[in-house]
Amino acid sequence: MGSPIRMTRTTRDVLETLQAATSRNDATYGLEICKVTGLGPGTVYPILTRLERVGWVRAYWAEDDTRGPRRRMYELTGEGVSAIQAVEATAPSARPRWAQ
């Protein structure tokens, strides 16, 4: 069966930001993803919801002693990392075959 996530350009941008955070052994949050990708929250949060639903991303509340609302952090799961690698390995090139 194919990937449960359609690899649109925006999904790829969000995944790249999450991958960059994972490579720093860090997690990221929605607003930071918006800033890095230049996408609006109306695009980023639905993608995060989908990624969380298929198990590619794990979300948790940041430990914070300050008062006020807490920050929700996102990080790639092991399943997510291997799924992205599999998708990247099988993804056809963006250029048509005759142009390669």
Place this chain on the structure above:
Amino acid sequence: MTDVPGEYDGVPDGDTVLMTFGRAWECLADDDIEGALENATRALTQIDDPLPDHVIEAALALEREIVVRSGSDPGLNEYRAALQRTGGLRVSTRRATIGRPSLASWRLCDWGANLAVEPERGEEWKEALLQVAAENGRGQVLRYAAGLLYAGLHSRVSWWVRRAATPCVAYLCWMLRSQVRTWVPLLGLLLWGGLETAADTGPGAAVVFVILSGVGFFGLVEWLRKRWNVQVRRTDTRP
């Protein structure tokens, strides 16, 4: 540190102050916070006229950036005092709106969070909105809040669609698992369409209709089977 150019030794006006802020931003780009503050404060202390609105905006933007970068700096109080003296009441009014989302954006965020299916969105989005308000102007905060409302709406609508589609997809998968269940209704439909076309237009058009529709149905069935990973039962595929 970058020095204030000699032309500011005279009596600067609002535009000259803006140019000095350009210098100050250059200092900030070099991480020279002290230089940025010194340049900007010197220009402000040399002006006696009340600052126009656009200069106040620029001065407050510079102040915000310095606070974000360094938290506090010994020169910041002096700069703030100079700004207060030349900007007066308008500085206080502008400053009061910085870092606090407007009621409209707060409401948009609230509506979005209430629409969203995920219960944790309310707290998460309020935290994000507060941070956006601390770093940006009112317009940007409102745009961000509108995006949150859209995200909430998207969450609710896609949840409804998923709920409605799940039994339909399950039924279609059950049909597609068997060649008999798939093709008997489709062939019936083709036969009925062919007979109607023959009666209306003629046998030639009916043959063309049946062939084209048959090819179309075959393509659709194969595409759906591949998309939903439906395996046809082996007993059905035997000749």
